[in-house]
Amino acid sequence: MPETKTRWDIFCTVVDNFGDIGVTWRLARQLVTEHSLAVRLWVDDLRAFERLCPQIDIHASQQWQQGVEVRQWMADWQPTEAADVVIAAFACQLPGAYMEAMAEREKPPLWMNLDYLSAEDWVVSCHGLPSVKYKQVQKFFFFPGFNQGTGGLLRERGLLERRQQFQQDPEAQRLFLQGLGVDRAPGAQLISLFAYENTGLASWLDAMAGDATPTHLLVPEGRILGDVERWLGVEGLAAGAVHVRDALTVQVLPFVRQDQYDLLLWSCNFNAVRGEDSFVRAQWAGRPMLWHIYQQDEDIHLDKLEAFLALYVKGLSGPAGEAISGLWRAWNAGEKMTDHWRSTRKHWPELEKHAQAWCLEQALQADLATALVQFYLNWI
Structure with missing residues (x-):
């Protein structure tokens, strides 16, 4: 692990009630507890999140839950410094102003599209490959999966x-x-x-x-x-x-x-x-x-x-x-x-x-x- 805490941003749009937020919430907590990372989880629907985490304040724009900084992803995006690692969960579109913030960093962040889980053969050949670029910021495909050569499955230690x-x-x-x-x-x-x-x-x-x-x-x-x-x-x-x-x-x-x-x-x-x-x-x-x-x-x-x-x-x-x-x-x-x-x-x-x-x-x-x-x- 790096000596200083790496900052990670995870963006989640709630498409199917609990599936997308379920995966990203679980991932965010694991990155904090097992890898000592500083994680911000950006969510556009805190009401769905509340079912998984009853302690959540659905009106708060910023709060801490189980070591994760939870941020409400609102339409009127406020200027925010980009993190070292940026995960767009399930191909969600990042705010334009945030993409500009990524491009303005002296060292561009690692930008990954965490895709949906699939056992299809093509996943192995696409996992980890570069995707589109925004200015000098390169995005990469990251696929969970069941085969060697994919990103595996979410599984907490023990x-x-x-x-x-x-x-x-x-x-x-x-x-x-x-x-x-x-x-x-x-x-x-x-x-x-x-x-x-x-x-x-x-x-x-x-x-x-x-x-x-x-x-x-x-x-x-x-x-x-x-x-x-x-x-x-x-x-x-x-x-x-x-x-x-x-x-x-x-x-x-x-x-x-x-x-x-x-x-x-x-x-x-x-x-x-x-x-x-x-x-x-x-x-x-x-x-x-x-x-x-x-x-x-x-x-x-x-x-x-x-x-x-x-x-x-x-x-x-x-x-x-x-x-x-x-x-x-x-x-x-x-x-x-x-x-x-x-x-x-x-x-x-x-x-x-x-x-x-x-x-x-x-x-x-x-x-x-x-x-x-x-x-x-x-x-x-």
Whole structure:
């Protein structure tokens, strides 16, 4: 590490409620706590940020949260000195005045576009390459990823050790769930559901309700609640609601902070997640999962889905790989889930072992924060 504190600016525009701010908030904290950097996080929507960090003052233009300087990114941009490293998260456009401030520095800053996570083949060949220039300031592509030659995934120091300890401690799990108002029925499989709206949900709930094994489905407040309400035939579902239909218990949870969400994922036997941040956290949970990818124009998100599946099913038997792939494809197409869920259940032990192996394999790579710092050290 450099002897003096390097100053980093991270810019985030909140596009999808919690995904973008979830990634940048996690990254900013890790750069501060593990790499002793001075980090400013510029956010254009503090109301969305408040759900992840309840201590936030949504009216403050400048504040400190967990060692990170949080700045409100407002339309009337005030003159600000550019940092040593500037990260434009997910290709957001920096304020023109700030770009001028970058160009005015005696030594131009390292300017990086932290892109969305993808398993597509082209990511490796583009990672770290120069992008556009603004005057004498060069921007670089920086891609998170699953393969060697990418920036890796966000993973805090000691995360997997903490997860393993928690998963081996039934009492710790019971107390955590109890704190959320969850009383897990003996023998019930625990499943978390965090997803976008999905027409395939009703058939999946039908399948779980008719399963021989009881299921306790935990649904944090979010966009999928409307579909849950329609299936239950109720209105106004809110945190604390519990409904039972045959073998399925559905319980609505409050929206939880990131550290609590990790514990939720670690407590469950299976996790349905969405977007990018929760998708990565589900992988670190080491449990079978279902990903609802963010929908994009012309269905280009389906190419990303297939690229990830091609990597993820390696090491699985043919039938198990087909089962989990079929489940993911049906879910992302909003199709009926019944047969795919039953097929997945047949291969449960193999899928559990595979999820653990995948987690350990991904942990062999440098984490994203460390990779960013190393890129900067190489650059200087």
